[in-house]
Amino acid sequence: MVDGNDPGEIAFQVYPIGAVHKRDGEVRIEIYPEYANALLGLKQFSHIIVLYWFHENDTPDQRRILQVHPCGNEQNPLTGVFATHAPVRPNPIATTLCKILSIDGNQITVDDIDAYDGSPVIDIKSYFPHSIPKEEIRVPDWKKEDH
Amino acid sequence: MVDGNDPGEIAFQVYPIGAVHKRDGEVRIEIYPEYANALLGLKQFSHIIVLYWFHENDTPDQRRILQVHPCGNEQNPLTGVFATHAPVRPNPIATTLCKILSIDGNQITVDDIDAYDGSPVIDIKSYFPHSIPKEEIRVPDWKKEDH
Numbered sequence: 650m651v652d653g654n655d656p657g658e659i660a661f662q663v664y665p666i667g668a669v670h671k672r673d674g675e676v677r678i679e680i681y682p683e684y685a686n687a688l689l690g691l692k693q694f695s696h697i698i699v700l701y702w703f704h705e706n707d708t709p710d711q712r713r714i715l716q717v718h719p720c721g722n723e724q725n726p727l728t729g730v731f732a733t734h735a736p737v738r739p740n741p742i743a744t745t746l747c748k749i750l751s752i753d754g755n756q757i758t759v760d761d762i763d764a765y766d767g768s769p770v771i772d773i774k775s776y777f778p779h780s781i782p783k784e785e786i787r788v789p790d791w792k793k794e795d796h
Numbered sequence: 797m798v799d800g801n802d803p804g805e806i807a808f809q810v811y812p813i814g815a816v817h818k819r820d821g822e823v824r825i826e827i828y829p830e831y832a833n834a835l836l837g838l839k840q841f842s843h844i845i846v847l848y849w850f851h852e853n854d855t856p857d858q859r860r861i862l863q864v865h866p867c868g869n870e871q872n873p874l875t876g877v878f879a880t881h882a883p884v885r886p887n888p889i890a891t892t893l894c895k896i897l898s899i900d901g902n903q904i905t906v907d908d909i910d911a912y913d914g915s916p917v918i919d920i921k922s923y924f925p926h927s928i929p930k931e932e933i934r935v936p937d938w939k940k941e942d943h
Contacts, residue, residue, distance in 0.1 A: 659811075660810060660811055661809075661851075661854065662807040662808075662809070662810075663808040663810050663887045664806075664807055664808070680878070684862065684878075686862040686863055686881075687877045687878040687885070687886070688876045689863055689876035690873065690875040690936065691878055691892065693935070693936035693937055694879060695932065696890060696929055696933055700887075700891070702808055707808065715831065715833040715834040715922070716833060716834065716836055716860035726837065727836065728837040729834040729836035729837055730834045730836075731831075731844075731907060731921065732834075732836065732837040732841060732922045733919035733922060734839040736811070738834070739811065739814065739834070740810045740811060740847075740918050742810070744847070744891055744921065748931065765883070767854070769806070769808075772878070772885065774878065774880075774881055775879045775880060775935070775939070776929075776933065777881075777935060777939060778935070780845055781928050782923075784842075785842065786842055786923065786925040787841055788839035788842075788924060789841070792922070792924060
């Protein structure tokens with residue numbers, strides 16, 4: 650199941666619904682015209698969760714990597730990819746939070762995104778503050794020192 | 797591109813890495829054994845982001861639905877699915893935040909999850925508090941009244 654090459658295994662199909670464009674300091678998410686109607690009402694939100702595809706890491710070998718030194722720093726302890734946001738993972742899906750600057754037709758301009766120019770976008774979701782945990786949030790030392 | 801039936805279009809492949817189990821009030825995420833090594837170090841986090849597949853909504857017709865009344869409430873204004881977390885969307889991927897209660901081998905017990913028993917899990921990511929926006933978060937009235 651890990652290598653994704655067994656034609657007998659069940660896979661789900663994900664289609665790009667847009668793409669990231671980075672140019673001259675501007676970060677724009679283009680939603681393909683056939684999906685533009687799915688943006689109705691999004692202007693009333695300040696933030697979005699963007700799901701994009703780590704397309705440069707979508708190889709059978711990279712999907713088999715299950716442990717990494719987070720942030721590519723060998724000082725960080727070897728860690729399972731499910732405990733990180735590493736781009737190498739069994740399903741190379743990224744989730745990231747962006748602040749909306751403007752929406753013009755099928756173009757969403759955001760403050761920044763940790764994607765590449767050309768990254769395929771696979772979903773947009775509005776961001777709700779009640780998804781923030783009320784209780785204490787605990788992270789390991791390597792993560793505390795990371796920012 | 798919307799109907800996903802054109803063999804010429806580019807699709808990304810997503811494979812289940814586990815499944816949700818709900819039984820007797822317990823909510824457990826089973827990670828398939830071949831991915832268990834990807835959990836190393838996850839115990840040091842208190843919360844995870846779980847990505848799962850809305851498998852009961854993965855039909856060409858449901859993927860074509862671009863606007864809904866949020867939460868199935870007709871009093872809520874017609875809204876683009878990218879401004880909601882509706883299970884009908886072009887790529888039926890759910891993202892949800894869970895509090896870890898315990899991790900035992902390849903089994904993660906969480907406080908709750910808005911998935912069904914049997915929902916396919918496609919990714920787990922650790923949750924970092926610095927992903928919470930520092931600035932004001934804005935949502936429309938229909939969302940404020942929802943909780």
